[in-house]
Amino acid sequence: GTTLLHALRDKIGDTSPKGGCHQGTCGACSVIIDGELRLSCLTLAETCNGAAITTTSGLSQGVLHPLQRAFLDAFATQCGFCTPGMIMAAKVLLDHTPHPSRDDVVEALSGNICRCTGYEPIIQAVLIAARSNSQNAA
Template sequence: MAKVPVQFTLNGEEKADFVDGGATLLKVLREKVGDTSAKAGCQQGTCGSCSVIIDGELRLSCLTLAETCGGAEIHTTGGLATDGVLHPLQRAFMDEFAAQCGFCTPGMIMAAKVLLDRNPNPSHEDVVEALSGNVCRCTGYEPIIRAVLTAARSNSQNAA
């Protein structure tokens, strides 16, 4: 199949590659670019583990064709920590024991990041709504919801 050139920024870094026509962004991120932080769960848009941020919007990378991402700004959990310092969401997920097997965690954190970018002081219901496209097998969700609320509080304390 003919390769398609595609160029985008991933976590602030420019990436360019030739991808198979029809290849998903998830596959390209994991197998060509080498960023495996987005997880391949159901690969049909049901579980949310592949969630990434494309131009500020939460997207399922398993349902996004890589060739449609030309010029896009893509963010993944792999780029959240800066200079070895964890992002407040990552720190909160650890502090609140919000992960067990960890497979859903990158998607949960991306969904939470889009929420907090738009709404720095979300309610419990806001968090539930924001995470409603992501499934978790292990935690029972409550620790994850608590982690997102904790991260929001620590953000607002740092801003104050």
């Protein structure tokens, strides 16, 4: 069958999920399916009929999502290849844990590989987004 990654990129034209390893080890293909983080390279498209699928492309509605803005503000992107998967993992974390600790962030991002940033700017971006969400909710 067709993987969700292939269906999203080649059939729908959403190129935000990246095909890094095609084995489920890098996290670059991460998407959110019905509120849960999933690896689109290991998910068959036909198993997603009727499911709500969110990619990084679907986060911004004309303006950057707070996580996207935080990644820019914290200089958490270099080559950008891992960014969509990192943002998806961070979104699921913040949806379930609005006030995460640094350790929560590290754990949530542990399934994603970045070869450029050393992770610290990415961790800081997620913490910035969490603080921003808290301030906006107050």
